[in-house]
Amino acid sequence: MASRETSTSTETAAGPRRRIVEAAVELLESGGPDAVSTRAVAAAAGLQPPAIYRLFGDKEGLLEAVAEHGYARFLESKRARLDPAPEDPVEELRDGWDTVVEFGVTHPELFAVMSRATGRESHAAHRAGLEILYGRVRRLAAAGWLRVDEELAAQIIRATGQGAVVTWHATPAERRDPALLTMLRESMVAAVTRAEPMVRAAESGPAAAARTLRAALPDDPGVLSEAEQHLLREWLGRLAGDGGAPRT
Structure with a gap:
């Protein structure tokens, strides 16, 4: 009896919880972190502010849920590009890196909230995304492409992807050059694998x-x-x- 009541209570809370998270994400992407006040989120979700405290504890708890929502959205796009996966593990690496950077460039505020939450690694969607990354690294190693240790390779891939997004948004719009993203990706490929980069960092002439x-x-x-x-x-x-x- 108690378990049935708990299940019913969870289902009842799922509706308002989702509305609040989606409202928070919309406010975040349209107005930045300052727009995500408990009062504004509650109003956008058609609820009263106490509902946020009851479901999430505080604003930080709400942002944690927003990060989880972001990971789930990102994971959907990541899995969509896995079917069919490139047969070449190096091309698969490039494609995966591009997916991360594309998401970060398109959703800067959401990506920033997600990045702040990565240290805790508590989100199921985040863990699933990491498993995809480590799977790619293992395939590189199995095919004889990997230049460094698997753990170091994963760290380099993540660091260059996040760094590319941060640098892109920190650069004034009129000075952004897509070549930066290509060069960073190929620098990552050269550091992690034995593959020949598609472009070279140095040139003469x-x-x-x-x-x-x-x-x-x-x-x-x-x-x-x-x-x-x-x-x-x-x-x-x-x-x-x-x-x-x-x-x-």
Whole structure:
């Protein structure tokens, strides 16, 4: 009898709980962490604030549930890309890394909340996602591709993925370059596997020389007029192939 009452109570709470979490996620993604107040979440869910405290304890408990919700959403997208999985374990690694970064770039606020919760590793969806990652690493090792220890490989993969997302969002929109994500991914591939990177970090020739010269130019060359400086930087940008990265 007691177990039946407990089951009924859990089912009754599931509806409001889900509404609250989904409302919190929507507020988080539209307005950032400051928008996720208990009062605002309760109003968006059509409930009273005490319901949040009853179901989650406090705001931190609510954010924990939001992180779990985020992991579940991410896991769905991750599993969708597993079918069919690439036959090449290195391509599978690239695809998995891209999935993480794409999710983080698309859902910055939710990704940040999820990242803060990763240290506890208590979420079922998070553990399932890690198992997918470790499965990829094991397949690399079994195929003879792995360059480092499996645990270190997993740490490098996670660190570069999270770092790519954080750096992307920390960069002003007009200065974001998708090449950064490609270079970070291929640097990860080179560090973890024996595979040849799809792009190389170092290069020679006119493009590299143009970047070097542009970086070495003083803010005030003295012998050049302002118009000449602008023209020179434009030419160097064309030779460098990046359109002329702005100086900081």
